[in-house]
Amino acid sequence: MSDHFHKHDQDTVLIKERSEQEIAGLTKRVEKLEKFLIQKGIVSKDLLESVANIYENDLGPLNGAKVIARAWCDPSYKKRLLDDATKAIKEMGFGGLQGEHMVVLENTPIIHNVVVCSLCSCYPWPVLGLPPGWYKDPAYRSRIVIHPRDVLKEFGLNLCDSVEVRVWDSSAEVRYLVLPERPLKTEKFCEEDLVKLVTREAMIGVAKAKDPFFSET
Amino acid sequence: MSDHFHKHDQDTVLIKERSEQEIAGLTKRVEKLEKFLIQKGIVSKDLLESVANIYENDLGPLNGAKVIARAWCDPSYKKRLLDDATKAIKEMGFGGLQGEHMVVLENTPIIHNVVVCSLCSCYPWPVLGLPPGWYKDPAYRSRIVIHPRDVLKEFGLNLCDSVEVRVWDSSAEVRYLVLPERPLKTEKFCEEDLVKLVTREAMIGVAKAKDPFFSET
């Protein structure tokens, strides 16, 4: 006789992989919406495809990485960025919905900034694109405000006790972007190479910028 | 073309009626537990049946109703009940698990008491039996502490603004029983007749005692 009783997932809200059937159901619901909107002349198929295209190709963390890399290389740009981020980011050609009011937060050896939206999932689209799944999930939204150091550990980031953690909960239309520390010994890197070190995670504040000399072996 | 999209239940956590299949699944899980406990000699089938029998037949709101009716008729008993409810209830032969530390709360024309356990579903078993479903559901547990008057309205109880509402959240092992107001013009009722007017809901505080002269037509 087995003595293993029904098992329970005690501690997670797992957004489970959807079955084929569930995806078919969701697809059908979306198609119904789409059909209605097109038939009523509210939108055209072209318009929807153009919008999808913008978010698929035009916006993404590469925009933010360019901003950060430039700030690392150009002290006067960095100053403008910290003084008026919206304007300085616009200089680089980035702006728009969900980036109307930008603030950049500078990480230092003694200050670590990390961003969340506990009430929904506000995120700076023009510089980071659409948010990753974990940013929108209950585990991150609920816990980063109370146990930031534990959550950062789950991303592999162990902070010294002496570092001050600053959590930014974006409850208004102000959007926050973290300026990570420039990795050591990258003085000779050109801006283009530095861009590759700036990950989305580093600009949210759940990681540091990539260390180009770090090897996993 | 239909313009009704997928409907959503916006505001409730409904413990939905279980399907035959779900009930079969639950039954199977319980049987597995039972079989294990019996095979290991932890309990016998007789013992489980005896326990079930106690809670089905021995405990219930009739016990509480007898306590309340006596308090209505016997001023010295009422005094003892308000002074030391555990002892006064024991006098009537009631006591035990989930009734170890009883407190009785007297409703008056200007004070209305109502009981909840917001953290789980603590309830005075010896005098009220096992709790009704609504007492254990999120809607009651979460809202009675913040919007007691709205919740009481959902039970059909409209309180004047001038009445003081006292919500008792039983977070420890103290269990609360409400002593409702004796209905008007029941001076000539004997204790046995009064017992019939004392509902479970009145002793939780989501209703008043039954008015024997009230007719619904």
Place this chain on the structure above:
Amino acid sequence: MNSIHDMGGLTCFGQVKYDEDEPVFHHEWEQKVLAITVATSSLFGPLDKRRHVLEKIGSIDYLKSSYYERWLIRLELSLNELTAINQYQSTESEYESIDFKELEHAIYNGRPSDRTEGRQTPIFSVGDRIRTKNINPSGHTRLARYVRGRCGFIDRVHGTHSFPDTAAHGEGENPQPLYSVRFTAKELWGAEKYPTDNLYIDLWEDYLEPLDV
């Protein structure tokens, strides 16, 4: 832990579904769960520990389960743990057998939580103003979130009782005074519409501090 079980003050669960003619048990399995839970309670530690098992049920499971389903989940979790321990200790045959006479005595006489040892002299008296501490323990607590960091009045002194926050975790009963504390509705919710309404909740002395400290 700050879990979904601590739901006081949430307003997202809709209206109360009141069914006047609700049976005590909807199905036979519910009655069995009740009987097994009561019968085996002494196997699984103090009530505080058993409450904490319910609090650790995942949020979706917690919300979509009925009361006896949550109890069933607790039994399964507890038995999974117990059998794992027994297998590890190779004491397969040594499960404790429940004595009905003892159980019946407990059912009718209870398992009181008041204690004659521990802190017997209350720091606070009826009428004293207190502030609840703002604690957010990772384990079990009975200091509901909606009364943390709030000012209230001592309404009753219940005597000295076992302390759930330690008792649930095998850290001793730490018996201490238990109070009924009154909070005004305005203090808890900022509402001014019913200035005379009050909420009373039972709180242990370690949850409280004098107001002016």
Place this chain on the structure above:
Amino acid sequence: MNSIHDMGGLTCFGQVKYDEDEPVFHHEWEQKVLAITVATSSLFGPLDKRRHVLEKIGSIDYLKSSYYERWLIRLELSLNELTAINQYQSTESEYESIDFKELEHAIYNGRPSDRTEGRQTPIFSVGDRIRTKNINPSGHTRLARYVRGRCGFIDRVHGTHSFPDTAAHGEGENPQPLYSVRFTAKELWGAEKYPTDNLYIDLWEDYLEPLDV
């Protein structure tokens, strides 16, 4: 409303599931939901109102849905409402048509929430100590529960912005100063282990009062 969306400080959702190689969209329907949501946003009132629709999704549905599923539910709820209104008004043919040039302009230029009308002079200055009000409105608010009735410091003044609590309900934008407010971790959670940690959150002037009032 005090709904499950306001989850800051809960600890019952387990560890973060981080997938480094997560695609922007898992399925085509997600991309369509994004496109439809952005394209039709001007049909359904201000952003605050659209956020409130998400907040009214039932708790279990909210928790078990992925992000774009919640957005899909919002579209369905909003369109059900819109079509009901149009049927009632018999204006079946008069749905607004979305102009792509206008939409493209909004996508790349945004819809700022700062305003030149309304209360332009902030009551508080950087460094001021404030206490947040303890309000529990039945409608939309951006005063998260975990910062209600807590003491903090003004860290930045963001200028005058539209006020969500009224804008979401068609009660006007009520523009007023918006601040970034700093709270110590100790003030919010009582933890003393990391005394230098802080949490910053953007709060409108109507959420705040001077500390000594």
